[in-house]
Amino acid sequence: MTQPRPGDQRPGPFWAAARAHALSAATLLGLAVFPLSRSKLPAITSAHPEPSATCTGQCGVPGHGVHDATADPARVRELFAASPWAAGYGIACGTAPHHLFGLDLDRKNGVDGVAALRALAAGHGFEVPRTVMVATQSGGWHLWLKAPDGAKIPNTAGLLAPGIDTRGWGGYLVGPGSLGPKGRYRFARTFSQCAIAEAPTAITDLLTARQAAVQDSPGLVGPARRLGRPDGRLEPLVRFVLDCGPNDLNNRLYWAARKAFESDDIDPDAATAELLAAAVQRGHPETPARRTIASAAKGAARTRKEAAS
Incomplete structure (x- = not known):
């Protein structure tokens, strides 16, 4: 059994089973997989100290979430060797076959x-x-x-x-x-x-139509709830999150939240509420979205502290 690399932590109690299930999914079903923690988030720490707006694995280092997913058994073993506390695995959607x-x-x-x-x-x-x-x-x-x-x-x-x-x-x-x-x-x-x-076809048509309606209505969250339109400098940041592509939602959320928290003209509570609503509307799970916003708040606080010193 492949163990985590020298110097890494010993495998957690659910690691072996998680790796075995992931390898079965990759080898028997041809599914692209990557390790998850028990919280259902990527188990490998981000490859970048702060979310990158451009890198989706081009740097060659694991730690890009769903972009790490692979059906290659050798690569799956490498990913699990780098994530000793994995308790499960994610299956990338939209990929061949x-x-x-x-x-x-x-x-x-x-x-x-x-x-x-x-x-x-x-x-x-x-x-x-x-x-x-x-x-x-x-x-x-x-x-x-x-x-x-x-x-x-x-x-x-x-x-x-x-x-x-x-x-x-x-x-x-x-x-x-x-x-x-x-x-x-x-x-x-x-x-x-x-x-x-x-x-x-009816489901994909509904998604296409409702997604288009959301793009035209930044304040629309879910099928029935509407938030007030953000004012001033917050509105373009919310739009920046809503206009994201398929692979850059978390990066855009971090960047927008960081800009909002670094601004003297934007209320932090309003920024948190509006940006969280926009991210969830675009498909970001709420709990990790809150963590991304909290990380941006900490980064902005460090920037302010460094500027004041």
Whole structure:
């Protein structure tokens, strides 16, 4: 068994199982994977002291999140050797050969994404296809679908309906066998039972239309909630986050938050609220988005301290 590199920490209690599941996904299913911590975030520390606006792995050092994903078994072993506290693995969406597109159906806090998907199907005249499914730690489901050729499905939160998130180009799904903070992810319907189904055209059309509406309405968050339009110097920073490409959301969020916290003309609480809302609307999970904003706040504080000394 490959162990972490000399000088690294000894493997954590869930490392071996996580690596074994990831290697199976890569070698047997051809899925591009990378290690996750138990918090479902990338297990390898960022390759850059501060998020880079341009590097997605070109530097050759692991630590670029989903951009580290690979189906090469030797590379998977290297990634896990660099992440001794890994407890699971992520599966990159949108990549060949499966061009995976995930529907994340939550069942928590009074929201039922499974029921919401059934209602969406009934209202728009499509059938929920029989496809590979993963049971999540919160009692919900991940439905694995295949994106149309050439399509770059966006990562969204609640855009289709409350309780339904999408994971597409530049995003990732937690792989079955991974351990999260509340339990383990498991196959509910496997590759041996069915293939990954094509995404219904009605779903991709809805996403395209609603994504376009969001682009035209910076204050729109989710299908029903609207925030006040940010004023002054904050508005272009919010727009900067909303206009991100498929792979640079976290970098843009950090940069925009850093600029906001370094400004004397922007209220920090307003900046946090507006930038967080914009990031979540574009598909950034809320907890890591808050961490990115907090990291930007610390960086801005260091800059102010250095300027004052």
